Amino acid sequence: MKKILGITVLAAFIGGAAAIGGYKLFERNQTGSTITDKQNLYFANNPLKVSSAGTADFTQAAAAVAPGVVHIKTTYAAQSGGGRSSSPFDMMEDFFGGGGRQMQRMPRAASGSGVIISQDGYIVTNNHVVENAEKVEVVLTDRRKVEAKIIGRDPNTDLALIKVNATGLPVVKMGNSDNVQVGEWVLAVGFPLDLNTTVTAGIVSAKNRSIGIIGREQQGNEITEEEYREYQRTGKRPDRPANTSIESFIQTDAAINPGNSGGALVNANGELVGINSAIASQSGYNQGYGFAIPVNLARKIVDDFMKYGSVKRGYIGVNFVPLSGEEKPEGIKTNEISGLYVSDVVVGGGAAAAGIKAGDVIKKVDGVVINDSPDLQERVGRLNPGDKVKLTVLRDGALKDYTVTLKGEASVGLTAKNTAGKGMEVSKLGATFAPATQAQKAKYGINSGVVVTSVTTGKAFDNIGVEKGLIITKVNGQPVNSVADVQKALPLGRNNMVSISGVSEQGSYNYSFPAQ
Template identity: 80%
Template sequence: MKKILGITVLAAFIGGAAAVGGYKLFERNQIGGTISEKQDLYFANNPLKISSAGTADFTQAAAAVAPGVVHIKTTYAAKGGQGGGSSPFEMFDDFFGGRGRQQQRQPRAASGSGVIISQDGYIVTNNHVVENADKVEVILTDRRKVEAKVIGRDPNTDLALIKVNATNLPVVKMGNSDNVQVGEWVLAVGYPLDLNTTVTAGIVSAKARSIGIIGREQQQEQLENLSEEEVQQFNRTGKLPASAMNSSIESFIQTDAAINPGNSGGALVNANGELIGINSAIASQSGYNQGYGFAIPVNLARKIVDDFMKYGSVKRGYIGVSFAPLGGDYNNKDVKTTETTGLYISDVVPNGAAAAAGIKAGDIIKKVDGVTVFDSPDLQEKIGRLNPGDKVKLTVLREGSLKDYAITLKGESSVGVVAANTAKAVEVSKLGATFVPATAAQKTKFGINSGVVVSSVVTGKAFDNIGVEKGLIITKVNGVPVNSVADVQKALPQTRNNMIYMSGVSAQGTFNFSFPAQ
């Protein structure tokens, strides 16, 4: 009997040691995992103890979330520009820190909010909070100031991931935005108007809301990349070619919780203290809260963040169609159908995912993976959460009959002028940058006769060291007009006093700079 007892105790000891050892191994393996794995590990050890049993008491949720929402301060080099006029969308431009195409003088400093999503310092915020910033500083809730590194930015969703060199940080738990219901209580947590941590309450007013702010800027950039022939076609028809379709994703959660400038990048959480959205924009004629705020669903943010952590950039899958919503306030005079729901396919990208599956222009998308589609965001967010190679089922109406199509999503090389231009970019190793020729539309816009666009900058090389940014148009090198990479390479040796001189143009105006030849 004693022998059996001893064996039992020994077995229990060995089992316990194996469990502890296994957990420690699991814990070590999670250090470099996805954000979902990091969150699962953290909240397995730090479970939320919050009740939302029908009473409108948000004290527990606010206490759980507030420590994980940080103040982000950014500084910029002073750049001049043209003042804008008045537009119905100025309130969005103000909230987005002057991202509108009417360029205003860029501030020397700005601020926003961010949400800590891992103990080791990953913070999700808005792209417009950190875009073009020379320095990003995070103020934690314990008043520490830590400089942050931008890991990745995605203008298509207005999301960005930054990281601070800190550990054991408080973490906000990610929820499931698919489960959000219109009418449920939510809290907005952030740093509005440079105030300290501020919590406001409201309800979810709507889901899958598109307000056009990201799409308008995307379309402008697409127009700048069109050929002269495509510009003329756009002027005649008002339609972009399928290869230049808008890749922005707007499927906001709308809330009446008070959101003001500075809340950008902050948390929208449910009554359980779970992150359901990243606050991004407001609808207001004054630029301040007048009742409607918009947050990016956390399920979309999770995919973007994981891509940044794994690849350093977003790997997005594309169907390869242009479409228009039906019914309601949409004026589809060119659409020949009596259907009032669904998405009318106006164009199909040759060799794209949809074309490969047999989908044609004139088809109407009725469902995505069995879920009825009413408006653009219903499709965009779903596809935006998938990767190239992922499969999706589209239910399509054609000539009065419904048919299911299995679509295997393709990467950005299958669509988009930007991707095509990048493929044609040529690196000039001496400058640490790649260039593509400026398009006819870009030359017309800026009133220039020559130019190459900086399409990428290599970290640690010449252009990066002197602060030259992607998107600048170089018009002259050492006084010689340049229209191609060959022109740049030919002009580089023609230095004066061993200095390279360059001229160019950007949205902020003309510029000249010089640096030593190496």
């Protein structure tokens, strides 16, 4: 009997040791893993205990989420207009710390919200909350103040990932935004108007909303009727930046005010379904129209930041016109009132390789019916170059499925490619460019120009205050209309300096900085 008991105890000990060892191995493997892995590990040991049954009672959901929503305070250098002054005296102040004429500049400050998504300090927020900030400070719910590091920013989705040096933090569980239904209860949690943690309730008013707030200076691949008619007449594609912004908001009437940006939109189970981003209001305060970025899109952006430090985005390679019951632009030969009419296929893109043609109507993505551009953009925005997506296309009255392999930015001409040679490469400017449109040139009365489509933190353009949306007209005195023109002009600077001329709605700009 004692022998049997001894064997039983030994077996139990071995089993327990194996379980502990397996857990520790699993825990170690989480270093550098995806945010989904981190969340699964956390909630395996900290199950979310929330019930949404019965009457509308959100006390459990609010209690579960509030500790994981933080207050973000940002500090900015004082500057006027859309960037720094191009005065030579300001340049001397930048490089040599100023002189007798330097005036004291008071830093500016702003605030927003953020959501803790891992116990080791990763926090998701809005890009516009931390963009251009010199210092990012996070106030935790236990009132600790910790400085945060920006891991990555994506202006195209208005998302950013920051990290604080802390462990054992409360975590908000990510849900599934695909399961969100119009009419269901949701909570908005954040720090509106600099108030302490605030929870408001409402319902989901709509899904897949596009309100044109992200990347307004970009003209997307959703072409206008005027551009389509011009394309039909000349056969020339619109000469403008491809659409890289993604808007497919969850709309809610839960009260969202300034300061809520970057906070949590959660369902009645206490699960994160969106990152609060914008309001539509004539007064600047809540009027019942709030918008949140779906968490399924945010998950992909966060994972890319954690793995690569930047977003790896895949593209189908088409230009399209959303269909509706209204009068269609001339040249669109279809009676369909829903779907996306393919006006043009990018040469060398994934759609062209799969056999999709101009005149096709995209009706479904991976079996899900699409009615407007946000339906397509948000689903494809979750994927990476090399991923496959099934498009159901209407052609000649029949539906047919095409499998498209998504391609990277180079396939649609979004990223400036580096070239060997003397002088500074485009990558060292810390910026990407796209040709300015004829409409933009006419607006500003210029004959040349490339639009700054992105600026990398810590690189040359960021350091001198050049912002996304600026139209660069000349580099080292040479007119530029393409990335190639920029590359050719860079080595032509004098005294190892680079000079940039540009224009925006704020006025004309001239920059000069040392070549590297």
